[in-house]
Amino acid sequence: MKTAAIIGGGVIGGGWAARFLLNGWDVQVFDPDPQAERKIGEVMENARRSLPGLTDVALPAEGTMRFCDTIAEAVAGVDWVQESVPERIEIKHATFAEIQAACRADAVIGSSTSGFKPSELQVGAMRPSQIMVAHPFNPVYLLPLIELVTTNGDAALIETAKTTLESLGMHPLHLKKEIDAHVADRFLEAVWREALWLVKDGIATTEEIDDAIRYGFGIRWAQMGLFETYRVAGGEAGMKHFMAQFGPCLKSPWTKLMDVPEFTEELVDLIAGQSDAQSGMHSIRELERIRDNNLVTMIRGLKAQNWGAGALLNRQEAEMRKGTVQGAVAADLEAAALVETAHRTVPLDWTDYNGHMTESRYLQAFADATDRFMTIIGCDAEYIKSGGSYFTAETHIRHIDEVHAGALITIRTRVVMGEGKKMHLFHEMFEGERLLATGEHFLLHVSLETRKPTPPAPHIEAALVRFAQGHATLPAPDGLGRAIGAPR
C-alpha cells in the first residue's frame, strides 16, 4: 500500500487526494484551513460518483484519508508529496523547506503550480532535484493531463513520477524545457485575454462566447487538438499546404496583439515534420472518419445528457416530430394496425469497428421504441413527472439479420397484452422489408415513489386496451413467447 501526502487542500489538492485514494493509495493531508476537511469531502463526493465508473474494471479498494496537524507528520515516510499551496513563491519555498526536512529523499515532490518554473521552485532547496512541477487540470479526478516539468531533475525519480501518474490514469506530458505557465495555461490565457476584449467591447456576452467555443472548435479539440485538426483541414496535400494557405492570415490584424514568429521555411518544415510523426500513420481520409466517429459519439453523448450541442439536437428533433407519425398520439392512430415507434438511422456510435450495430444497441433501439409507445398512450414526460411510469421486467431479443451504420431502420410495435398494471409488447425491427430483430418486453406500471406496481391512469389503460384489442385481430408473429433453447 502506497501513501501520498497532500499539502494544501482545496479544489486542486482535493482532486489529487481523490485520484490517489480511489486508486487504492492512502492519503495524509495537511491544510491549515479549518474548512479543509469539508472542502476535500465535497471534492471526494464528486469524485466517488464519477471516477470509478470511467473504467470497465473496478478500481482497487479505496485507501484511507488522514488529516495531519503538521507538514512533517503528513510527509513522513510517504512515496509522493503533492504541493498545492497558494501561488506565491515565498510560500512555496517555505513549504518545500518543511517538506524536505521530514520526507524521504526518494519521494517524488510534485508541485501543482500553474505559473512557476521548477528552477524557481528549487531556489534554496535542500535537495533541488527532488522538486518537479506536476500541474493538473480541474477536475483533477477526471481530466488525465499532467504537465510534468523537471529542470535539473533526477532521472530515476522522474521515471517513478511518470509510472506513478500513469497508474493513476493520468497522462504525464513531460516538457522538454521549462517555460512560464508551461503549455496549456498559455493557451488558456491567450483565449481569456481575447474573451475579455470581446466582452468589454460589447461584441459578445459570456454566454455567446461559451457557445462559440462549445458548439464549434471545443468539440474538435476534445479529441484531436489543434495541429491534427488542421492537418485534416489541409486535406491530402498535408500540413505544408495548410500552412501555405493559412499562414498569411496570421498577418491580418485579427487580434489585439500581433507578434507572430516569422514564417520561415525552417519553421514550416519543423511543423510539417512533427505533424507527420504524430499523424502520418493515418491517411487524411482515415483521420476524417476517425474525427467524425469521435464527434458523433461525443455529440450524441451530450444529447443523452441534454446539454450543449446535444441539447440543440433534442430541440431540433422535437421540431422534426411535429406533424409526423413520430409525433402522433393514440387517438391519431388506427387501433388494428401495428404502431410505428421508430424511424431512424443507425448512428456511428451504435456500431462496432466493423460498422455493424452492436448487440446492446438493439435493446437501446427497442427501449427507445417502448418509450415512444408509452408517449403515444399518454405515459409522457409530464405523466412521469406526476409519479407513474412503466418498468421493464423481462426482455427477449432475437437477432435475425445484421445491419450497418447509416441504415434507416423502422420499428413496428404490437400490443400482445395490456390490462391493469401489465403491458406486453412485441417490437419488430426492419430495414426496408428485411426483418433484423424482434424485441419482446414485459413491463409493469409502477409508482416512482414506492417503486412498486400500481395501476396506470385510466386514460393510459384505455389507450393500451384499445391497441391490445385491435392488435389481437392480427396474425401472431413468428417467435412470440419463445424461450431460449426451446425447439423452434
Next chain:
Amino acid sequence: MKTAAIIGGGVIGGGWAARFLLNGWDVQVFDPDPQAERKIGEVMENARRSLPGLTDVALPAEGTMRFCDTIAEAVAGVDWVQESVPERIEIKHATFAEIQAACRADAVIGSSTSGFKPSELQVGAMRPSQIMVAHPFNPVYLLPLIELVTTNGDAALIETAKTTLESLGMHPLHLKKEIDAHVADRFLEAVWREALWLVKDGIATTEEIDDAIRYGFGIRWAQMGLFETYRVAGGEAGMKHFMAQFGPCLKSPWTKLMDVPEFTEELVDLIAGQSDAQSGMHSIRELERIRDNNLVTMIRGLKAQNWGAGALLNRQEAEMRKGTVQGAVAADLEAAALVETAHRTVPLDWTDYNGHMTESRYLQAFADATDRFMTIIGCDAEYIKSGGSYFTAETHIRHIDEVHAGALITIRTRVVMGEGKKMHLFHEMFEGERLLATGEHFLLHVSLETRKPTPPAPHIEAALVRFAQGHATLPAPDGLGRAIGAPR
C-alpha cells in the same frame, strides 16, 4: 421543397451542400474547379455516414444535387445562396454582383467568410442588406455553430436566416456588432500563434501540444466553454471571486503578447452579471455534477472509439487486468465454479436522470461479460482477427432489482451448453449478494468472412466443453430457459 445554391465547393461549400441535401433541400452547385464534383462527392460520402444518425428520428429524404455552369443558373429562384469562394475581397465582390443580378431579392445570401465583416462584403452591392456573414466550422455537416453577422441587414431576412439555420440543426450565433474574424477564429488565431512560438522555441512538439489540449481543457470546452468552466472553478463565491483570484495573473508575462483590458470594477461587474444570466439558474454544485456527467460521457465515448483520453483509459485498464481474475484465462480457473466475467462500477453515462441504470446498459454489461468469457476460452482479439467469432442469436433478460450509478457490480457466468458451434450462457449480475438481473444468451460461432455458422478452433471448443461439464454439476439457477408470459 426548398433549394439552396452553393457558390464555391471544396470542404466548406461541400459541407454546406451536405447540410442542405441531408435535411431535404435541393442543391445547385457552381464551382469552376473541374474537380468540384469529386471533391463535393467525398464530403457527401463522409456526411452521409455521420449526420443522419445524429438524431433519433430520421431526417427527410435526401434532396437532389445539380451542378450548374454559371452562377446565374445556380442561384435562379433559390431560397438560400451560400458563398464559399476564396478569401479575397475582389473575388467576393465580383461573386456577389453575379449572384444578385440573378437571384431572388428575398433569398438569403450567406457568406462563409472567416475574416471579412459584412460591411466590407456589401461594398458596391446592388442590395447590400441581402448579404450577411454565415460562418460555419469544419466539418460543416456535424458542427452546429454558425456565426451570423448582419450589419445593415433586413430584419425579416435575418429572421428567415435564423429559422432556416435552426431547421438544418445549426446554432446561429447572432453577433451584436461586426468585428474582424468574428469571434471563434480570434480564439483559434490566438492559440495558433502561441502554438507556433512553443514549437519554434522547442518547448513542445505538435503532438505534445495536441495532447495538452485534448487531455485537458479541450474536453472541458466541448461542453461548457470558457466562462462557465471558470464559474465552476470559482466555487460558491462565484464569478467575481474567480476574477479577483485570477485577474492579477493576467499581468504576468506568460505570453508573448500582453495587452490586456484594464481590470476595472465595471468590467468585472459586466462579466459577473453576464455569467449570472447565463448559468445562475444552476448552483455551483449542480454545475459541477452536470460538468462531470458530460465529461464522463464524452471520455467514455472516446474510450469506445479507443481515441484520445479514451485510449488512455483502455491502456490503464489493460494494466489493471494484469495478474487479477479479470485477466485470467481458462486454464487458471476451476471448471466447476461460475466464472467472474465482470467486476466494475456502474458509470454515470449508464444511468438515467434519476441515477438508475438504464435498460439497455444491462445488455451492454452482459455483452461485455460475454466478450470477457470469450477471451477466457481463447476467442480473443487475435483469434477474432484470424476470422472467427461468436454472434448472439438470442437474449433473455430478467430485471430483478434496481441499481444506481457508482454501484460495484459483479457478473458470474454459467455455461448452460457448449458444443460445436453452439454456446449457451447464463449471466447473473449482483451488487454484493443482491441479485440485480440475469442475462441468458444463445450464441453461434461464425466465420467473419461468410457470416455463416462454423465450428470454433479446437482449443476454444475444448475450453468451452470443460466449463459446460463442470457447470453441469451445479444446481440450475432460477429463471433459466424461461419464456416471457410463461407461468413462473
